[in-house]
Amino acid sequence: MNKRLILIIFVxxxxxxxxxxxxxxxxxxSDVAGExxxxxxxxxxxxxxxxxxxxxxxxxxxxxxxxxxxxxxPGSCQDESGEGRMRCTDGREIxxxxxxxxxxxxKGSGVDAQGNRMEFRVERR
Numbered sequence: 040m041n042k043r044l045i046l047i048i049f050v051x052x053x054x055x056x057x058x059x060x061x062x063x064x065x066x067x068x069s070d071v072a073g074e075x076x077x078x079x080x081x082x083x084x085x086x087x088x089x090x091x092x093x094x095x096x097x098x099x100x101x102x103x104x105x106x107x108x109x110x111x112x113p114g115s116c117q118d119e120s121g122e123g124r125m126r127c128t129d130g131r132e133i134x135x136x137x138x139x140x141x142x143x144x145x146k147g148s149g150v151d152a153q154g155n156r157m158e159f160r161v162e163r164r
Contacts, residue, residue: 061079061163062078062079062081062143062161062162062163062164063076063077063078063079063162063164064076064078064079064089064090064091064159064161065077065091065159066091066100066157066158066159066160067157067158067159068155068157069155069157070153070155071093071098072093072094073093073094075092075093075094075098075100076091076092077089077090077091077092077099078090079161079162081143081161082104082106084106085104085106085107085121085139086105086106086107086121086123086137086145087103087104087145088101088102088103088104089102089104089159090102091159098127098128099128100125100126100128100133101125101126101127102123102124102125102135102159103123103124103125104121104122104123104135104137104145104147104161105121105123106121107119107120107121107139108121108122109121111139115142116141116142117139117141118138118139119138119139120136120137120138121136121137122134122135122136122137123135123136123137123147123149125149125157131151131152131153133149133150133157134149134150135147135148135149135157135159136149140162143162143163144160144161144163145160145161146159146160147159
């Protein structure tokens with residue numbers, strides 16, 4: 040094997056590994072059977088976005104956690120919290136409240152217009 044091919048294989052495996060590591064999102068909607076799963080994308084100033092899909096792939100919800108309204112100690116994410124919103128492919132919109140668990144994870148909840156509760160968690164894995 041030549042050195043160039045070895046380098047290409049090495050770089051490709053690094054890229055594949057980097058894509059496999061990231062933020063995972065999990066949640067539940069009270070009127071949807073089973074756990075919803077997806078990806079999370081942290082924001083540069085706190086909060087972030089996340090996508091949740093039901094098991095059958097019929098419902099997808101796009102959530103946004105706005106930057107923190109309440110901050111904790113400087114240099115620490117603990118006690119940060121804020122608001123957000125979620126829009127789903129079935130037309131529902133949900134106002135969210137979130138709180139930091141750590142600098143790499145947050146959780147939150149909200150209720151849609153019909154009273155269905157959404158609970159979610161986004162974590163680095």
